[in-house]
Each structure stands twice: as C-alpha cells, then as structure tokens.
Amino acid sequence: MKIIKVANYEAMSIEGADHILTQLIKKRLNVLGLATGGTPEGLYQILREKINEKALSLNYLHTVNLDEYIGLPADSPASYHYYMQDIFFKHIPIPKENTHLPNGYVDDVVEECTRYEELIESLGGVDLQLLGIGQNGHIGFNEPGSPFNGRTRIVDLAPSTIEANARYFSSKNDVPRQAITMGIKTIMKSRQILLLASGKEKAEAVKALIEGDQSEDIPATALQGHPHLTVIADEAALSGVT
Ligand code: F6R
Numbered sequence: 001m002k003i004i005k006v007a008n009y010e011a012m013s014i015e016g017a018d019h020i021l022t023q024l025i026k027k028r029l030n031v032l033g034l035a036t037g038g039t040p041e042g043l044y045q046i047l048r049e050k051i052n053e054k055a056l057s058l059n060y061l062h063t064v065n066l067d068e069y070i071g072l073p074a075d076s077p078a079s080y081h082y083y084m085q086d087i088f089f090k091h092i093p094i095p096k097e098n099t100h101l102p103n104g105y106v107d108d109v110v111e112e113c114t115r116y117e118e119l120i121e122s123l124g125g126v127d128l129q130l131l132g133i134g135q136n137g138h139i140g141f142n143e144p145g146s147p148f149n150g151r152t153r154i155v156d157l158a159p160s161t162i163e164a165n166a167r168y169f170s171s172k173n174d175v176p177r178q179a180i181t182m183g184i185k186t187i188m189k190s191r192q193i194l195l196l197a198s199g200k201e202k203a204e205a206v207k208a209l210i211e212g213d214q215s216e217d218i219p220a221t222a223l224q225g226h227p228h229l230t231v232i233a234d235e236a237a238l239s240g241v242t
Pocket residue numbers: 034035036037038039040066067131132133134135138139140141
C-alpha cells in the first residue's frame with residue numbers, strides 16, 4: 001500500500017486528478033472505475049479541466065461506476081447516473097455509450113447485477129478503480145459484514161450510510177434503502193486501486209484500513225491484500241494513524 005499524505009481536500013483532489021491524468025496521457029487506462037459522493041467531486045472538476053486543456057481524445061476509454069441506488073431513474077438528481085453526467089461525463093469527450101453504471105431502475109435487478117458483472121469482464125476488467133471510503137469502512141456500497149468474495153449484487157444500506165447520504169435528498173426518508181454495488185471481489189480484481197479520503201469523520205475508517213486487522217466488519221480492510229493500492233488522504237483523515 002502506498003500512502004500519500006496531503007494537507008487538505010484540495011491537495012487530495014489535485015494529487016488524485018494528477019494520478020489519473022498521467023495514466024490517461026500515456027494511454028495506460030482502457031477501463032476506468034469511478035466512484036461518486038463528496039470525496040471525488042474536486043478530482044472530477046480538476047480532471048475534466050485538464051482533459052480539455054490537453055485536448056485528450058477519450059474515444060477508446062470505458063468507465064464503470066461502482067454503484068447505483070435501486071429505484072431511482074437516471075434523470076433523478078440524486079441518482080449516481082445524474083451525478084456522473086453532471087459532474088464529469090458531460091464535460092469530457094467520451095462517447096456516452098462507453099460510460100457504464102449499474103441500472104437500479106429495472107424490473108429484474110438480480111439480472112442487472114449479473115449483466116453488470118459480465119460487462120466488466122467483457123471489457124477486460126478494470127485498469128484503475130477510484131474509491132472513497134464510508135465512515136463505517138464501506139467501499140462501494142459494501143457495508144460491514146459484506147463477504148470479501150462478493151460480486152456485483154443487491155445490498156441493504158446501513159443506517160449510517162442512509163444518514164450520511166441524506167444530504168443529497170430532501171429528507172432521510174427519501175434515501176433508497178437498497179443499492180446495486182460491485183462486490184469486494186469485483187473491486188479487488190481491478191489492476192490498480194486509488195482510494196481518496198478527506199476529513200476527520202473518515203479517520204477511524206482510514207486507521208482501520210491502514211493499521212487494522214482484516215475483517216469483513218470493516219470492508220475496506222480487504223484492500224490490504226491488493227498489490228497496487230494507493231491511498232491519497234489528507235491530514236485529518238490520517239489523524240488516527242500512528
Ligand atoms: C460512492 C461510493 C461510496 C462512497 C462513500 C464515501 O460511489 O461507492 O463508497 O465513496 O460513501 O462517500 P463520501 O465521499 O460522500 O464521503
């Protein structure tokens with residue numbers, strides 16, 4: 001595990017964007033795994049500017065997102081489809097059909113999970129997966145107790161995740177209770193992983209990731225076994241690490 005300590009959220013976003021941009025310039029990434037939430041917003045803003053400044057052509061690139069709520073249509077402002085379109089995809093020259101997210105607004109969600117896992121396989125797997133981390137140590141929507149050998153599947157959101165994500169909805173009651181997420185095994189198969197963390201609310205989870213024992217109770221500890229994991233975290237997020 002490589003740990004890059006930075007001063008704050010802005011520095012984390014710059015460092016993270018640079019990490020991805022360098023590899024895009026060298027055409028080392030064919031399949032880029034993406035995350036949503038507050039953590040990568042700054043990275044997406046910087047990365048989209050740099051991509052345009054450098055006039056990179058991204059016709060060849062495919063993106064696969066980690067997760068999506070069940071029961072929200074793509075045009076709902078709280079959906080991850082909407083987030084990705086709004087913050088990143090509409091600003092960069094990538095063919096829309098190359099941007100993939102699980103679809104949580106279908107009749108057969110179980111079939112959708114299988115389709116998504118097979119899609120990732122058919123693209124040749126993920127070259128670099130971007131991750132945030134939940135306060136409870138979740139990655140994607142793999143909540144505490146998720147099996148380390150899990151694939152893309154339906155999950156129930158933990159009460160603390162519903163609480164944390166309520167800021168994107170008009171009320172906590174509107175937060176969907178279930179989601180589709182890549183499993184921990186799906187994530188672990190990525191050739192590289194880049195995890196970003198900022199803020200003291202993440203300190204406990206980051207400490208467990210870096211110093212804790214591996215346990216399904218803290219899903220991010222699975223990443224300790226990954227051969228190419230880079231963590232970019234700010235001082236507050238690293239404040240619990242000895
Ligand atoms: C989002 C995702 C989640 C978030 C995590 C942290 O696609 O998979 O695991 O990375 O919930 O969220 P923020 O960044 O909002 O603190």
